[in-house]
Structures are given as C-alpha cells and as structure tokens.
Amino acid sequence: MAxxxxxxxxxxxxxxxxxxxxxxxxxxxxxxxxxRKLVYEILLTDxxxxxxxxxxxxxxxxxxxxxxxxxxxxxxxxQQHGFVHKIERLNAFIACTHPHDGHKPVxxxxxxxxQVAEAHAELSEGRxxxxxxxxxxxxxxxxxxxxxxxxxxxxxxx
Amino acid sequence: MAxxxxxxxxxxxxxxxxxxxxxxxxxxxxxxxxxRKLVYEILLTDxxxxxxxxxxxxxxxxxxxxxxxxxxxxxxxxQQHGFVHKIERLNAFIACTHPHDGHKPVxxxxxxxxQVAEAHAELSEGRxxxxxxxxxxxxxxxxxxxxxxxxxxxxxxx
DNA sequence: GACAAATATGTTATACTATATCAAAACGCA
DNA sequence: TGCGTTTTGATATAGTATAACATATTTGTC
Numbered sequence: 001m002a003x004x005x006x007x008x009x010x011x012x013x014x015x016x017x018x019x020x021x022x023x024x025x026x027x028x029x030x031x032x033x034x035x036r037k038l039v040y041e042i043l044l045t046d047x048x049x050x051x052x053x054x055x056x057x058x059x060x061x062x063x064x065x066x067x068x069x070x071x072x073x074x075x076x077x078x079q080q081h082g083f084v085h086k087i088e089r090l091n092a093f094i095a096c097t098h099p100h101d102g103h104k105p106v107x108x109x110x111x112x113x114x115q116v117a118e119a120h121a122e123l124s125e126g127r128x129x130x131x132x133x134x135x136x137x138x139x140x141x142x143x144x145x146x147x148x149x150x151x152x153x154x155x156x157x158x
Numbered sequence: 159m160a161x162x163x164x165x166x167x168x169x170x171x172x173x174x175x176x177x178x179x180x181x182x183x184x185x186x187x188x189x190x191x192x193x194r195k196l197v198y199e200i201l202l203t204d205x206x207x208x209x210x211x212x213x214x215x216x217x218x219x220x221x222x223x224x225x226x227x228x229x230x231x232x233x234x235x236x237q238q239h240g241f242v243h244k245i246e247r248l249n250a251f252i253a254c255t256h257p258h259d260g261h262k263p264v265x266x267x268x269x270x271x272x273q274v275a276e277a278h279a280e281l282s283e284g285r286x287x288x289x290x291x292x293x294x295x296x297x298x299x300x301x302x303x304x305x306x307x308x309x310x311x312x313x314x315x316x
Numbered sequence: 317g318a319c320a321a322a323t324a325t326g327t328t329a330t331a332c333t334a335t336a337t338c339a340a341a342a343c344g345c346a
Numbered sequence: 347t348g349c350g351t352t353t354t355g356a357t358a359t360a361g362t363a364t365a366a367c368a369t370a371t372t373t374g375t376c
C-alpha cells in the first residue's frame with residue numbers, strides 16, 4: 001500500500017525497476033527489445049502518466065523516427081507483462097512501481113497537478129468482490145482510479 | 159447493490175427513470191431540454207453503454223442533424239447531474255439506473271458481450287479509502303470498473 | 317412587453333487517441 | 347542454413363473529443 005506523492009531517490013528507483021524488468025524478462029523468455037526498454041525508460045524517467053503521443057515525441061527526441069504503432073505496440077507488451085499500466089481516465093500510461101505477477105493496482109489521480117500515485121489494495125476481495133459475487137460476475141481485471149487532490153495540492157488551496 | 163444482468167420490466171424501468179429525471183430537474187431548476195432528454199432516452203432505450211458517435215447516429219435517425227458537440231454537451235450535462243455515467247474503459251456512456259445524489263457507482267463490464275451492470279458500493283469507505291488516507295489523498299470521485307465475464311457468458315463457455 | 321445577462325444550440329474546423337494492414341527485418345531453433 | 351515466428355517499419359485511416367465563434371433561446375428585471 002505504499003505510494004509516491006512523496007519525493008524519493010529517483011535514480012535508484014529507476015535503475016532498480018529496469019534491473020527487475022530485465023530479470024523478469026530473462027526468466028520468462030520475454031524479449032525486452034530496445035524499443036520496449038526505451039519506452040519503459042521514458043515512463044520511468046518522467047515518473048508520471050504520459051499519453052502515447054507524448055511518449056512518441058520522446059522517442060523522436062532520442063533519435064527514433066517512430067510512428068504511432070511503434071509506441072502502442074511497446075505499450076501493449078509492457079502492459080501485458082505488468083511493467084506499465086494504463087490510466088483509463090487520462091488515456092495515459094504510467095510505469096508500474098512494483099512489477100510483479102498478479103497485483104491489482106489502484107491509482108490516485110490528482111486533478112490539479114495530474115500526478116498519479118499507485119497504491120495496492122485487493123479491492124476484488126472486499127466490497128467490490130461481494131458485489132460481483134452477488135451478480136454472478138467473474139472479475140478478471142479491475143480498473144480503480146480515484147480522482148481528487150494530492151497532499152501537496154490540497155495544502156496549496158488552503 | 160442491485161444490478162441488471164437479469165431481464166427486467168424495461169418499459170417500466172425506462173419511464174420511471176425519465177419521470178425521476180424530470181422531477182429532479184424541476185426541483186433543482188435544471189433544464190432538461192429536448193436534446194438532453196432525447197440523449198437520455200436513447201441511453202435508457204438500449205440500456206447499454208454507447209459511444210458518443212453511436213448516440214449521434216441515433217439522434218440523426220430521430221430527425222436531429224447533430225454534430226459531435228451536441229452529443230458531448232448533452233452528455234456533459236447528464237453526467238454532471240448523475241443521470242449518465244461514463245465507462246472510461248470503453249469510452250462509452252450509460253444511463254444511471256439510480257439517479258440520486260452522491261452515489262458511487264461501480265461497473266461490471268462483460269468482455270464477451272459488452273453488457274455493463276451498475277452496482278453500488280462505497281468503495282471509498284473501505285480499502286480504497288484507507289489507501290487514500292495513508293497517502294493524504296482526498297478522493298472526490300472514483301472510477302471503478304471490473305472487467306470479466308457476466309453470468310450469461312460464463313455459462314456459455316462451460 | 318422590452319431589455320440585458322445568462323444559458324443553450326448550431327456549425328465548422330481541428331486536435332487527440334488508437335488500430336488495420338501489409339511489407340520487411342530480426343530472432344530462435346532444428 | 348533454412349524455416350517459422352516474432353518484431354519492426356510505414357502508410358493510411360478509424361474513432362473519440364474539444365476549441366472557437368455565431369446564433370438563438372430562456373430568465374429575471376424594470
């Protein structure tokens with residue numbers, strides 16, 4: 001249930017995430033190709049939700065002359081294996097802070113500064129799970145996004 | 159916590175919803191103009207999530223020669239006052255089955271038949287609320303969408 | 317009823333998000 | 347080396363949403 005509206009050692013957090021990704025991919029025989037890795041790095045660097053076309057711009061800045069499908073394909077791969085999540089509310093993507101199997105992320109989206117924090121909560125085990133059970137619905141994936149004010153922006157409006 | 163993967167008396171449900179909307183708007187001095195009402199009717203009729211351009215097509219079928227902003231503006235109004243919800247995951251809109259103030263809807267989206275059921279669960283009071291509290295985050299709105307298989311589709315795949 | 321202010325609609329253009337399709341290249345393995 | 351699979355390149359196009367500005371309608375006030 002940790003998250004990141006707070007400052008932190010970002011270099012460390014980024015190199016950590018990359019190393020973990022490399023390991024995980026090696027283990028599972030997944031191909032973390034240069035483009036996929038680059039997209040992941042871009043998302044890790046900014047550490048905030050980015051639209052696909054923003055990512056595309058970054059790719060171009062770094063010398064790739066990429067078209068939309070390139071970004072979307074990399075994002076698909078990264079999402080599919082849990083390295084990146086999509087924030088539906090923003091049509092944007094964000095690097096996962098804890099890439100590991102079967103986790104159910106929850107996002108806190110600040111409507112003022114657009115920062116997104118990733119929290120973890122097994123919502124499908126609580127009220128949501130109960131509601132689904134009652135309906136005979138089988139949950140495979142959950143999209144949980146809370147919109148509001150982050151601690152920093154909340155203080156400013158006081 | 160009721161919902162609607164089950165068949166139900168649809169005529170009744172639709173006229174009920176319309177009547178309630180008229181009342182609520184009268185109470186609050188809101189203007190449920192012909193176009194807004196028509197869009198709401200369209201959503202109530204199909205009783206499923208529709209894209210803005212699908213709605214636009216329906217408007218045209220009914221004699222309006224509407225451009226996108228017309229639909230989006232009506233949808234904005236309806237959302238703002240709780241008559242319609244947006245399903246972020248589908249970029250689609252659905253009529254609220256229980257229009258009243260301050261409710262926190264939760265959606266169960268069938269990935270097979272695209273039916274959407276609306277459930278109610280005060281998620282922000284449970285684990286999600288705790289996660290937000292820990293982060294000092296102030297929740298204003300929640301987007302909760304579970305993707306999976308509805309009872310009907312689940313049976314078919316057995 | 318006549319007016320001004322506020323609200324809603326009409327219309328055109330355009331921005332933003334995402335995918336289909338097919339060709340070419342790179343990789344993984346027998 | 348050769349073959350099937352996966353990934354990338356490239357073009358075109360589909361789908362979603364809003365900006366901006368003109369016109370009309372409603373509301374409240376005198």
